[in-house]
Amino acid sequence: MSTLPAPEAPSPTAGPTVVVRTVPLESADPLLAYLPADREHDDLVSWVRRGDGLVGWGTALTFEARAEGRFREAEAWWREISRHAVVRDEVGRPGSGLVCFGSFPFADDSAESARLVVPSTIVGRRDGHTWLTTVSLDPQLTLLERPSVAADPEPPRGVAFADGSVSPADYAHAVAEAVERIGAGEVDKVVLARDLVATASGPIDPRWLLRRLAERYENTWVFAVAGLVGATPELLVRRDQGLITSRVLAGTIRRTGDDDKDTALAGSLARSSKDLEEHEYAVRSVAEALAPHSSSMNVPEAPFVLHLPNVMHLATDVAAVSADDASSLTLAASLHPSAAVGGTPTARAVELIAELEHMDRGRYAGPVGWMDTHGDGAWGIALRSGAFAADDPSQITLYAGCGIVAGSDPESEVAESNAKLIPMRDALASD
Numbered sequence: 214m215s216t217l218p219a220p221e222a223p224s225p226t227a228g229p230t231v232v233v234r235t236v237p238l239e240s241a242d243p244l245l246a247y248l249p250a251d252r253e254h255d256d257l258v259s260w261v262r263r264g265d266g267l268v269g270w271g272t273a274l275t276f277e278a279r280a281e282g283r284f285r286e287a288e289a290w291w292r293e294i295s296r297h298a299v300v301r302d303e304v305g306r307p308g309s310g311l312v313c314f315g316s317f318p319f320a321d322d323s324a325e326s327a328r329l330v331v332p333s334t335i336v337g338r339r340d341g342h343t344w345l346t347t348v349s350l351d352p353q354l355t356l357l358e359r360p361s362v363a364a365d366p367e368p369p370r371g372v373a374f375a376d377g378s379v380s381p382a383d384y385a386h387a388v389a390e391a392v393e394r395i396g397a398g399e400v401d402k403v404v405l406a407r408d409l410v411a412t413a414s415g416p417i418d419p420r421w422l423l424r425r426l427a428e429r430y431e432n433t434w435v436f437a438v439a440g441l442v443g444a445t446p447e448l449l450v451r452r453d454q455g456l457i458t459s460r461v462l463a464g465t466i467r468r469t470g471d472d473d474k475d476t477a478l479a480g481s482l483a484r485s486s487k488d489l490e491e492h493e494y495a496v497r498s499v500a501e502a503l504a505p506h507s508s509s510m511n512v513p514e515a516p517f518v519l520h521l522p523n524v525m526h527l528a529t530d531v532a533a534v535s536a537d538d539a540s541s542l543t544l545a546a547s548l549h550p551s552a553a554v555g556g557t558p559t560a561r562a563v564e565l566i567a568e569l570e571h572m573d574r575g576r577y578a579g580p581v582g583w584m585d586t587h588g589d590g591a592w593g594i595a596l597r598s599g600a601f602a603a604d605d606p607s608q609i610t611l612y613a614g615c616g617i618v619a620g621s622d623p624e625s626e627v628a629e630s631n632a633k634l635i636p637m638r639d640a641l642a643s644d
C-alpha cells in the first residue's frame with residue numbers, strides 16, 4: 214500500500230488527470246485467473262496470448278465515439294488523457310504504465326459506438342515479468358492492493374442457439390449474389406458474414422469463455438473489451454518501439470480431425486489458386502496501407518499455413534520499421550477494413566457488404582486491442598468472437614464471415630462460416 218504525491222492542478226481546459234502506478238508482481242498464476250468474479254460481464258478486459266498480455270477490471274475512464282470520425286476522436290481523447298496523466302511506472306515494459314483498451318465498430322454507419330476503456334486495475338505479463346497497474350482519478354492516493362486469484366467461473370447453463378439476422382440460407386443466397394457481382398466485375402473480393410444468437414438460462418460468465426478460448430486456441434489473441442469477447446488469430450497491427458508487425462490471414466480450409474488428412478489439406482491450401490489469390494489481395498491491402506508510415510518493409514513472398522484446432526489459414530507476417538509517430542491506433546485506422554474483412558477494392562466492397570449482408574456487424578471485424586501513452590500497442594481484428602447483448606448477460610451474438618471470390622461456392626462458404634463459429638460455440642459448452 215502506498216500513497217503518491219499530489220500532481221499539479223490540471224488546467225481548466227484539460228481532461229481528467231489520472232494517477233497511475235505500476236509495480237512488479239510476484240506471480241506464477243495465469244493472468245486470466247485474476248479476473249474477479251463479482252464484476253458486470255462488460256467490466257472485464259483481456260488481451261492475452263500464450264500466457265502473456267494484459268487483463269483488467271473496474272473502470273477508471275471510458276470514452277465512446279461514433280461514425281466516420283470514431284478513430285480520430287478516440288485518438289484525440291487518448292492523447293489528452295496521456296498528456297495529463299501522472300505515471301509512476303516501476304516496471305518499464307511494453308504494456309506497463311498507463312494503457313487503454315478499445316474496440317471499434319466495423320462500419321461507419323453502425324448503430325454501435327467505439328468503446329475505449331481505462332480499467333482501474335490491470336495485471337500484465339511479458340517475458341516472465343508480471344506487474345500490477347492501478348489507475349485512479351483521485352490524485353491523493355493510489356492503493357496498490359495485491360490482486361488475488363478469483364474463484365473459478367461456472368460454465369454457462371442451458372445454452373440454445375438461434376439464427377440471428379442472417380440465417381444460413383440467407384447467407385448462401387448472399388454469397389451466390391456476391392459471386393454474380395464479382396463475375397460482372399463489380400469487385401474482386403467481398404467478405405460476407407452471418408450471425409448466430411446464443412442464449413443461456415442464466416448469465417454467461419465471460420471469464421469462462423476467455424479461459425476456454427485461451428486453453429484451446431493458443432495461436433490466438435484472447436480478447437475482451439466492453440462485452441465483446443473472442444479469440445482472434447489475426448493481428449491487424451502491432452507497434453512496439455519502432456517496429457510495426459501485422460499478421461494477415463485469408464484463405465481458409467476446415468480441419469477434419471484426422472491429422473494425415475489435415476496435412477494433405479494444408480498442402481492443397483498452400484497450392485490453391487483461389488485461396489492464394491484471396492490471400493494476395495489481403496496482403497497487398499495491408500502493405501499499401503503501412504507503406505506511408507514505414508521506412509522499410511518485409512513482405513514474405515509466400516504465405517505459411519497457420520494451424521488452428523478448427524481451421525487452417527494462409528498467413529503472412531508483414532514487418533516494417535516505423536518512419537513517423539503514427540500511433541498503433543492510427544495505423545489500425547488506416548488498415549481498417551483490410552481485404553481480410555472488407556474486400557477488394559475496399560470502398561466498393563464495403564458498399565456491397567451493406568447491400569448484400571443485411572446485418573449491422575457492430576464491433577465484429579473491427580479493430581480490438583490496447584495502446585499505451587506513446588501510441589505503442591496491439592490491435593487485432595475482432596473475429597471468432599461474440600458480443601454480449603447490452604443489457605442481458607445471458608445472451609451473446611456470435612459472428613463469422615468468409616472472403617468471397619470468383620470461385621466461391623455458397624454451400625462451402627456456409628460450411629466455412631460454421632467452422633469459424635466453432636471456437637465460440639465450444640467455449641459456450643459446459644463440458
Ligand SMILES: C=C(O[C@@H]1C=C(C(=O)O)C=C[C@H]1O)C(=O)O
Pocket residue numbers: 404406447462463464465526553554596597612613614615616617633
Ligand atoms: C471474416 C472472418 O475471417 C477472415 C476471413 C478469412 C477467409 O475468408 O479465408 C480468413 C481469415 C479472416 O481474415 C471471420 O472469421 O469471421
